[in-house]
Amino acid sequence: MNLSLFIAKRYFFSKKKSFINFLSITAFIGVMIGTSSLIIVLSVFNGLEDLLKSLYINFNPEIKIVSNNSKYFIQNNDQINNINNIEGVDFVSKVIEDRAIASYNGVEIPVYIKGADSSFSFQNRLNKNIVEGDFILKKNSSSYAVVGRGVKYKISLNLNDNFNNLILYSVSPNFSFIPSGIQKKPFNQMSIIPSGVFAIEQQIDNNFIISSLAFVEKLFEKKNKITALELKINEKKDVYKIKSDIKNIVGDDYNVLTIEEQHSDLYKILKTEKLIVFIIFSFILIISSFNIFFLLSMHAIDKKRDLSILLSLGLTEKSIKKIFYFESMIISILGIIIGGALGVLLCVLQNEYGLVSLGMETAIIKYYPVKVKLSDILIIVSIVFFISIIASIKPSLIAIQKINLNLLNNK
Numbered sequence: 413m414n415l416s417l418f419i420a421k422r423y424f425f426s427k428k429k430s431f432i433n434f435l436s437i438t439a440f441i442g443v444m445i446g447t448s449s450l451i452i453v454l455s456v457f458n459g460l461e462d463l464l465k466s467l468y469i470n471f472n473p474e475i476k477i478v479s480n481n482s483k484y485f486i487q488n489n490d491q492i493n494n495i496n497n498i499e500g501v502d503f504v505s506k507v508i509e510d511r512a513i514a515s516y517n518g519v520e521i522p523v524y525i526k527g528a529d530s531s532f533s534f535q536n537r538l539n540k541n542i543v544e545g546d547f548i549l550k551k552n553s554s555s556y557a558v559v560g561r562g563v564k565y566k567i568s569l570n571l572n573d574n575f576n577n578l579i580l581y582s583v584s585p586n587f588s589f590i591p592s593g594i595q596k597k598p599f600n601q602m603s604i605i606p607s608g609v610f611a612i613e614q615q616i617d618n619n620f621i622i623s624s625l626a627f628v629e630k631l632f633e634k635k636n637k638i639t640a641l642e643l644k645i646n647e648k649k650d651v652y653k654i655k656s657d658i659k660n661i662v663g664d665d666y667n668v669l670t671i672e673e674q675h676s677d678l679y680k681i682l683k684t685e686k687l688i689v690f691i692i693f694s695f696i697l698i699i700s701s702f703n704i705f706f707l708l709s710m711h712a713i714d715k716k717r718d719l720s721i722l723l724s725l726g727l728t729e730k731s732i733k734k735i736f737y738f739e740s741m742i743i744s745i746l747g748i749i750i751g752g753a754l755g756v757l758l759c760v761l762q763n764e765y766g767l768v769s770l771g772m773e774t775a776i777i778k779y780y781p782v783k784v785k786l787s788d789i790l791i792i793v794s795i796v797f798f799i800s801i802i803a804s805i806k807p808s809l810i811a812i813q814k815i816n817l818n819l820l821n822n823k
Contacts, residue, residue: 467613481665521567538622571608694795763782
């Protein structure tokens, strides 16, 4: 065994009860708690990010293609076929999404209506989110609507009402205030039977109605035009590679958006918060490293006589410096292993048993979601090792100075 490592282990695992021994335990506990805290906090943010994805993936696609030039664009069947042939693309849905007015029993509210073709139903994206009725957009030649739970509450919609249908209004594209256009009707009006109610997330539930593409095309008078193409991607495939392949097909006239890019503001806020918390806890780790610094400095002063003897017996200054490096590494490694195991264990228990609740009755989930990422653990380990090495540099220099001074005094 390396002599410097052997001495470092003896110093750290000393059975003598002293203030230095107390500092050793304090330094170890500081690294352990700092490591476990960082793992837990970063895992909570990872869990929140996954929760957002799971919420929005039922309503928003993994990849969405929109025009850079206008809201509506003409369907290009050749491009759609080429996109469908990309490996990893399971479905391509044609979609129209626009503002409308929903009316039921004299109550009117503004809504977004989303019209999707038959492939949207095949994806089974909303089947698990249906809380009332069935997910039916088109049956035989009739179109149906699936409404958000918030929309249902706002207009007091009754799915079993056989006398009143849901009425939707849209602004007629031919209407204008010039003499030739003002004579035309300002609104298009169509009625539809509601088939079900979905519940995903409050903002979506309060604003959206989903129907068939044929119905929405007619409502907005947009024959053969759509606002987006929505893609269902195979889970085992790389979304970003598929995005690049699509970009090569559609060119610069279209914007290809992943699920994160469709909600870029929300994800930016979440990642910024995660970064800020990571920096704060890193500073806490740096502060806890002062315990390592003080411990090694005290060791350098307390053991100057023993180290002077070792130097006289032939041990080099470099080997003496290594004693303090190794002692710092022992504290860090033990703190990382035990703190890391504790952090991961608490995350597993949180997932299984929900140890800490959100404390909100109206929340989507009852407990904080957590997800441990290997990349986070590797970053935390790197930071702890770096801090430990920095903390051991000055004490090792102090040790050499004290030894040399002691030797001079003895002479």
